[in-house]
Amino acid sequence: MALNKHSKRLTQDPSQPASQAMLYAVGLTDEDMNKPQIGIASTGYDGNPCNMHLNNLAQEIKKYANLNDQVGLTFNTIGVSDGISMGTSGMNYSLASRDIIADSMETVVNAQSYDGLIGVVGCDKNMPGAIIAMLRLNRPSIMVYGGTIASGKYKGRKLNIVSAFEALGQKVAGEIDETEYREIIKAAIPGAGACGGMYTANTMASSIECMGLALPYNSSIPAENPNKLSEAERTAQAMKNLLELDLKPKDIVTKKSIENAVAIVNALGGSTNAVLHYLAIAYAADIDFTLEDFQRVSDRTPLIADLKPSGKYLMEDVHGVGGTPAIMKYLLEEGYLHGDCMTVTGKTLAENLADVKAMEFEDQDVVFPTDKALKSSGNLQILYGNLAEKGAVAKISGNEGLKFEGRAVVYDGEQAANTGISNGEVNRGDVVVIRYVGPKGGPGMPEMLKPTSLIMGAGLGKSVALITDGRFSGGTHGFVVGHITPEAQDGGLIGLVETGDTITISAEDNSITLQVSEQEIAERKAKWIQPPLKHNKGILFKYAKSVASASEGCVTDKY
Structure with a gap:
């Protein structure tokens, strides 16, 4: 069987002399033309x-x-x-x-x-x-x-990219000063490679x-x-x-x-x-x-x-x-x-x-045997409810607990959330809602690592939840729910939440619920007006017009 079954249409076809001339020009030899x-x-x-x-x-x-x-x-x-x-x-x-x-x-x-x-x-x-x-x-x-x-190092502890994000929250909370903040940033990433x-x-x-x-x-x-x-x-x-x-x-x-x-x-x-x-x-x-x-x-x-x-x-x-x-x-x-x-x-x-050396569990606590698993099921959980009729994705490691109910604090966009969190608008027991950041509304479904890092850095990680129609960074941790569909831009219920509403998130029955009456929801829907797309030309406009929902993988060639 010929191994060059695609390239031979250029290198072997006598009716393609220009193709062959250009390939000779880049340095191919007669022998290469058969490879x-x-x-x-x-x-x-x-x-x-x-x-x-x-x-x-x-x-x-x-x-x-x-x-x-x-x-x-x-x-x-x-x-x-x-x-x-x-x-x-x-x-x-x-x-x-x-x-x-x-x-x-x-x-x-x-x-x-x-x-x-x-x-x-x-x-x-x-x-x-x-x-x-x-x-x-x-x-x-x-x-x-x-x-x-490789990991960064500062004062005897390992650092990584999230250390830099969380240092901002620590500085805002007064836990570290400007000098230590700058030193953490400089030491967090020592060289080449993807986030650790x-x-x-x-x-x-x-x-x-x-x-x-x-x-x-x-x-x-x-x-x-x-x-x-x-x-x-x-x-x-x-x-x-x-x-x-x-x-x-x-x-x-x-x-x-x-x-x-x-x-x-x-x-x-x-x-x-x-x-x-x-x-x-x-x-x-x-x-x-x-x-x-x-x-x-x-x-x-x-x-x-x-x-x-x-x-x-x-x-x-x-x-x-x-x-x-x-x-x-x-x-x-x-x-x-x-x-x-x-x-x-x-x-x-x-x-x-077959020939890989078996995992040894003695003298290391990076990976545990299944009988000592950190959690009996996986950390990714798919939630449904009136806030996510077509699904949402939660990352539940078990450290956060399995249920959260709290008062909504609503922000239209990440920058507003970052400012609000930094100004002390979020308190223990709150559910931060960041919306109009979905695939169409963002557009591009940006990641919410900065607000979650601010929450973590401020010491609120286990006492505050965050939900969004956007994404979370792989570096995010805490009680977080993203990919909420339908997104706010498409008229999803997340766009109708008001500050002070009660939201319940449960990894026990995989639900996410806005505790507001159907009548009140209907009244809010009647008043809602879809905002215009944030871009009217360029790649983000094309993306917003072609992208499928998060529950469909945000593919751009489906319709």
Whole structure:
């Protein structure tokens, strides 16, 4: 079987002389014209520690691809730094960047007739964007994660990106002075790599490895570990094997393999963003996977890792206790994963894990056995009720309790919430409501890490709840509910809540309820007027006009 079944339409077709002339111009030889061409797509750019090292990794992969009878051809696509844009209007572009990344990778690979795709990615939206593109293209593909960052250190304690956000709340509360605040900021992030806890980047990296589209250990080898560059050779060899087997993403991504991904998200205490991304991944793969499937997998999967943001440890500590494969092997042995799912190695998940050293629980408290699980079910819970008729996503680690009822304090937008929280408008027992920040209303469904970090930094984390039609960062912790649908912009009930109303959130029966009479709700609905979109041109206008709801994964190609 020809391994260059797509590129040969350019390199072998005598009616394509201009195509061939241009390929000779970029340095291809006669011998190269018979080899498969592999697009190596990097989301590398200088302005973000998560991405600053990716172009070097892409070049290393290209070198080994060329040594393994392939023609590696690098190209770049965009990225948005969530950590940098958080709390600003720039965060409106974050979720939209996932679809731009998917669209651009799909565009280049199809337009250039590449035979395969290697996505070299770092920050939160890079990974699902690459996976969505791979599934649309359905050509041999591998995702390569750039790795987690090392921890920062200050006065003997480990720091990470969320330490910087929470330091602001501590300064506002008078717990630290300006000097200590600045020192924490300077020490929080020591170099290259994605944010260190089980935030969105590490959540997606570990779950994509478990789903089968990344090589074993890819998710847990830190960015600056010497073994990270050695993955380049493994990746090139694996791509050659995929081409020879004609093994494609839709052969790997199945309902069972997505269940594996969701299981490890819950076992590790991962980000609520995984819900949005796996709904979109399932849609790209033509797989029926819904919010109800998330709940089903969460119900049967215990939380066994004590990782930030709710716990103590970072992804570098997961690497230290055996890496993601050791945890996967344990989950497989305990019956929480499907071992017969195919992976990019050309072997099943069970075959990949057969020779992995078993997880040891003595002398470490990063990962616990299931009989000592931190929570008997997963941390991601899907809530319904009059406030979320089409669903909402809660992140409940167990540390916050299982039920919260309080007085609503309502803000139209994140900036108003940040100002209100900083000015002392939020008190113990309150439910902060941030609305008109959904996929359309935001637009772009920005993350609410700054307000939750202000709440945490002010010492209110266990006594205040926060709900929103926007998203939460993977770094968020506390009693939080996001992705509320219908969103306020679409006339959802969250847009009719008034300060002083009572809201009840229960992880016991997975409900979220506005305690207001049906008559009062009807009267408020009659007075509600839909506000205009916040943009009338450009990418955010296009996004708001095309995006599906959060309960459908915020895909932009559904209608």
